[in-house]
Amino acid sequence: MNFLMLLLVCFRALRRNAMRSLLTALGVVIGVAAVITTLGIGHGARSQIEEQVNRLGQNVILVFPGSQSLGGVSAGGGTVNTLTVEDALAIRDEIPEITAASPEVRSQRQVAYGNRNWFTRIYGQSADYLHIRQWPMEAGRMFSEEDVARATKVAVVGQTLVEELFEGANPVGETIRVQGMPLEIIGVLDRKGMSLMGSVQDDIVLIPYSTAFRYVSGRTHAMVINIQVLSDEYMDIARAKISDLLRERHRLRPEQPDDFTIQTQEEVARTATETSRTMTILLGSIAGISLFVGGIGIMNIMLVSVTERTREIGIRVAVGARTRDILGQFLLEALLLSCLGGLLGILLGFGVSTLIAHHAGWAVSVSVGAVFSSFVFSAAVGIFFGYYPARKAARLNPIEALRYE
Amino acid sequence: MPVIEIENLRKTYSMDGGLSVEALCGVSLCFESGEFAAIMGASGSGKSTLLNILGCLDPPTAGRYLLNDDNVAALEGERLAALRNENIGFVFQSFNLLSRTSALENTELPLMYNHSGLGMTEIRRRALAALDRVGLAERADHHPNQLSGGQQQRVALARALVNEPSVLLADEPTGNLDSRTTLDIMALLQQLNDQGMLIVMVTHEQEIGAYTRRILEMRDGLIIRDSPVENRRHARAEASGESTTRLNATES
Ligand SMILES: Nc1ncnc2c1ncn2[C@@H]1O[C@H](COP(=O)(O)OP(=O)(O)O)[C@@H](O)[C@H]1O
Ligand SMILES: [Mg+2]
Numbered sequence: 001m002n003f004l005m006l007l008l009v010c011f012r013a014l015r016r017n018a019m020r021s022l023l024t025a026l027g028v029v030i031g032v033a034a035v036i037t038t039l040g041i042g043h044g045a046r047s048q049i050e051e052q053v054n055r056l057g058q059n060v061i062l063v064f065p066g067s068q069s070l071g072g073v074s075a076g077g078g079t080v081n082t083l084t085v086e087d088a089l090a091i092r093d094e095i096p097e098i099t100a101a102s103p104e105v106r107s108q109r110q111v112a113y114g115n116r117n118w119f120t121r122i123y124g125q126s127a128d129y130l131h132i133r134q135w136p137m138e139a140g141r142m143f144s145e146e147d148v149a150r151a152t153k154v155a156v157v158g159q160t161l162v163e164e165l166f167e168g169a170n171p172v173g174e175t176i177r178v179q180g181m182p183l184e185i186i187g188v189l190d191r192k193g194m195s196l197m198g199s200v201q202d203d204i205v206l207i208p209y210s211t212a213f214r215y216v217s218g219r220t221h222a223m224v225i226n227i228q229v230l231s232d233e234y235m236d237i238a239r240a241k242i243s244d245l246l247r248e249r250h251r252l253r254p255e256q257p258d259d260f261t262i263q264t265q266e267e268v269a270r271t272a273t274e275t276s277r278t279m280t281i282l283l284g285s286i287a288g289i290s291l292f293v294g295g296i297g298i299m300n301i302m303l304v305s306v307t308e309r310t311r312e313i314g315i316r317v318a319v320g321a322r323t324r325d326i327l328g329q330f331l332l333e334a335l336l337l338s339c340l341g342g343l344l345g346i347l348l349g350f351g352v353s354t355l356i357a358h359h360a361g362w363a364v365s366v367s368v369g370a371v372f373s374s375f376v377f378s379a380a381v382g383i384f385f386g387y388y389p390a391r392k393a394a395r396l397n398p399i400e401a402l403r404y405e
Numbered sequence: 406m407p408v409i410e411i412e413n414l415r416k417t418y419s420m421d422g423g424l425s426v427e428a429l430c431g432v433s434l435c436f437e438s439g440e441f442a443a444i445m446g447a448s449g450s451g452k453s454t455l456l457n458i459l460g461c462l463d464p465p466t467a468g469r470y471l472l473n474d475d476n477v478a479a480l481e482g483e484r485l486a487a488l489r490n491e492n493i494g495f496v497f498q499s500f501n502l503l504s505r506t507s508a509l510e511n512t513e514l515p516l517m518y519n520h521s522g523l524g525m526t527e528i529r530r531r532a533l534a535a536l537d538r539v540g541l542a543e544r545a546d547h548h549p550n551q552l553s554g555g556q557q558q559r560v561a562l563a564r565a566l567v568n569e570p571s572v573l574l575a576d577e578p579t580g581n582l583d584s585r586t587t588l589d590i591m592a593l594l595q596q597l598n599d600q601g602m603l604i605v606m607v608t609h610e611q612e613i614g615a616y617t618r619r620i621l622e623m624r625d626g627l628i629i630r631d632s633p634v635e636n637r638r639h640a641r642a643e644a645s646g647e648s649t650t651r652l653n654a655t656e657s
Contacts (some may be wrong), residue, residue, distance in 0.1 A: 009517060012510060311501065318489065319514050320491070322518075
């Protein structure tokens, strides 16, 4: 029997049990989809981190609350309340190598304009925040030191807000509401970057930190202090001075550990990349295991189907099928099922990745390599888990097989 | 020249626990082309065992089996498969059709395993011709569960004939059929035999044997009688006669 004929035999056999075939392939579908999605997310997370690091700006130092040794620090931390606004002001005013310092407080809030709503992130920052970030403005102005001092209800918005609430029209002078509180828009930020991540960076509302503390976040302490150093060569000395100043201000005795963590741009990048790699490996292994389980599912159903199709095998042998025709048929059926599962899984993985990318605003990118390798892997799963049932089918005694009820 | 020649054929089944059953205890036979033989005998006398060996589905324990002068006992699995495919048509009591598969695709099956590498159009053409030969061409698309028992057995016959075998083996082909359908199938077998096909069938019904040309009786793994059929019955004539009788019965 030539290969084309064998293929036809397999197609007919799979079609006869279309439902079972699909269910058999389902395990591989889910496994491959999981692999594709995790690899895509991992890839996306890495490029997002690169983006975030770049957008930190030049010569930036970040100070987080909590001690690193106590595990209190992460990029999204801020559960420990040790950094005050006064700390930020002291850093800016007392250390000559430092040109700007902005205490940051973030909140996720619903923002309303007219009958439109948008869920966004509200950042409380100082007036010089845009210098630290090196983020130009498109229209209007940034809030001033005086706005910060008086906690005025003003806001500078990113491009996403302009699109979602104002349909692209210039919003300067309009008033948006957060939890019923009016905020007057005084400025619009430039679009930040061209990456797929653009939407995230632009999905932002900046307000004076004083306003944020008083009316929005309910917090009393900074989640991060963003600091800009005069130039690259002063990074180390600035770092040392920040540490001394904060230890002194927090009245830490020499034997006490820091209750804050200082990180430069590169350090943030390294930590974040490491975290994302660990996550990718973790998720990837889970996905791999589910693909493996899918393979076992194929073997399981193929074994059941060998028993169930005992008579069919007997019939085929009786009309002249050779041992290797039977072996080939069952092996090829398993291979076709796993490849079908692989293809459907790749499509599903694409779909899920796109959905995640859309909703989370991540650049989930599915690479050709991931698609190729998961397809090859699912084919290997088919052959590996299909062989045992196929051999079992090929070894059946035809007379007993024909008598099988 | 005989198509089938067996000499002192033996088959011993060894069971678990050291027991063994002698199903055939030295059977010698010859079948020429154009013959129509019935193997008869009580249940357990070895009829199916003999037919399975003739059909190359089961190897004999000892003895000689020549099929078209090929020594079957000496052949390997590959060659046996080719013999089954090209030289033997097998029909079973329980039809043994692939379920959820059309009559046509069932009939195509042996052609797909054929070594001559036929194309799909030729396979389809030959399968249709075989279905036509058993009078089922217009049911080619029907699945087994849409066919009556007699029609299913016809499909099985078409499948057995499709590779133009040199012998048609049938193990109680009418065992699952009512008497009316039995007549139809016997008429079809007689017609095939009239066209020159060698047919060996197993049956335990004396009546069925009367439609063949030669009766072999088995007991305990041996042939105890081998005699030609006198006053051979003709199924086709009886079938039409029966319908006439039935007509008369409804009239009166
Ligand atoms: N696979 C087998 N294993 C053991 N004994 C068998 C097997 N097949 C048949 N036999 C035995 O061989 C004898 C002949 O069986 P069989 O050829 O099926 O008889 P028949 O078809 O005439 O009813 C019986 O005693 C039966 O029990
Ligand atoms: Mg029997």
